[in-house]
Amino acid sequence: MFAKLLKHEFSAIAKGLLPIYLLMIAAAVITNLLLLTRYDTPSAIAAAIFGAITVAAFVITLVTTIRRFRRNLLKDEGYLMFTLPVTTKQLILSKAVAAIIWSGIGLFCGLLCGFLFILNASTFEWGMISDFFAFIFSHAQAGDWLVVAEVIVSMILNFTLFLFVIYLSISVTQLPIFKANDTVRHRIVPFGCFILFYIIYIGVTSLISKLLPFDANATITQSSDLLIPLLSGIAIELVVVTLVFFLVDYILARHLNLE
Amino acid sequence: MTSLIEIKDLTKVYKKKPALLNVNFTAEKGRIIGLLGPNGSGKTTLLKAMNGLLETEGTLLIDGSRPGVKTKEIVSFLPERSYLDESVKVKRMLSFFKDFYADFDYDKAKSLLKDMNIDEEAKIKQLSKGNKEKVQLILVLSRKAKLYLLDEPIGGVDPAARDYILDLILKMYDPGSTVIISTHLITDVERVFDDVIFLKEGEIVLKGDADTIREDHGKSIDELFREVFQCSLSC
Incomplete structure (x- = not known):
């Protein structure tokens, strides 16, 4: 299905x-x-x-x-x-x-x-393309590809989170407390929810990054320095994406209120 | 006889005001039931609850299961509103139903569209309000469902089409399935009911076999409806 x-x-x-x-x-x-x-x-x-x-x-x-x-x-x-x-x-x-x-x-x-x-x-010149890839493949190490993969996964997760937060912001209008005023319900509430979520999200993630056993602001000398911080970021994003998804599901499954 | 619908103490409260209050009834297989009441009496709320579109208090079982994926496979619902995607062609809606409902009879739907002179190549937004309702009704009735929940099926169509639709419901009606028709246009639809339920301010005020009620009260269902809801209609 x-x-x-x-x-x-x-x-x-x-x-x-x-x-x-x-x-x-x-x-x-x-x-x-x-x-x-x-x-x-x-x-x-x-x-x-x-x-x-x-x-x-x-x-x-x-x-x-x-x-x-x-x-x-x-x-x-x-x-x-x-x-x-x-x-x-x-x-x-x-x-x-x-x-x-x-x-x-x-x-x-x-x-x-x-x-x-x-x-x-x-x-x-067309040769630039082959030169570019030749340079990349001759200099890149195994750890570099892992960092690239982590960056791509992180980007996809961030975009997924962005989507789910939009869905959450729209879904909260189904809650009985927002039933009264249609303008407030359909215009202000979703926008406010979206902004509020990201304020909290940025605040909490920066707090968590301070608690992690590495310095997020440390100077990067090689790509492998990024592996653990990126992986931690992915883990946090994954947890938040899952939480927001289940929250949207909860609202729509339990508080759906089609007019 | 096995009950297809079992409802016990069903309550739904909106902002401290009950839309349904301790509703109790069972419906057997093979019955056509009229769910009757004025606007705001709770008919749509009850149908939404049976479709799993609302969380309620109390017990609500369709063929032994709480509303969910399993019950949605056997319930064919016609809401009062048009749920068709305005941007697609009629035939696309047919494909949509064919994809999601194993019991959807595609050929029957096409034949009914032809009977009603509705072009399946037409976009939904090009159709009149009445024709949109007919398309929706055809989609719903072209399923071989165990339970049909029809919310005001003749509300938006012209009187000439009403008889056709009612005949269609009777024609498509399978003795093994149950049909609940919510309406306030009782004169037109009374003849098809086996049972009736009168709903007033979220509570059942009368229910039973249509013929028995007519005999007991010496009145038609329509006359009885006007009597029961006299205040509701005039106030």
């Missing part, structure tokens, strides 16, 4: 994001072609349009993520979603996994556009 939920969520998000991502790539291609012609004004206009589309792609990704959760689960469509033979956990996870995958696709499109601009630079 989870695979089916994911499939439907993935295609529902695609309708909103795929056009803007394709538009972003098209704008990058056109801008680069114009840059090749050396016509300054059209190139500048195209570059500005590309910049605007890139910002729009970022905003639309965020808005789509929020809307998919709020509209599909907590508005009228919730009557269908919450009566499907699936668990609340599966509903939340399908939304999060689809959002993470689509954000990854968006990031890939952004990097692709950036690569197009690098290709167009006057100093660029």
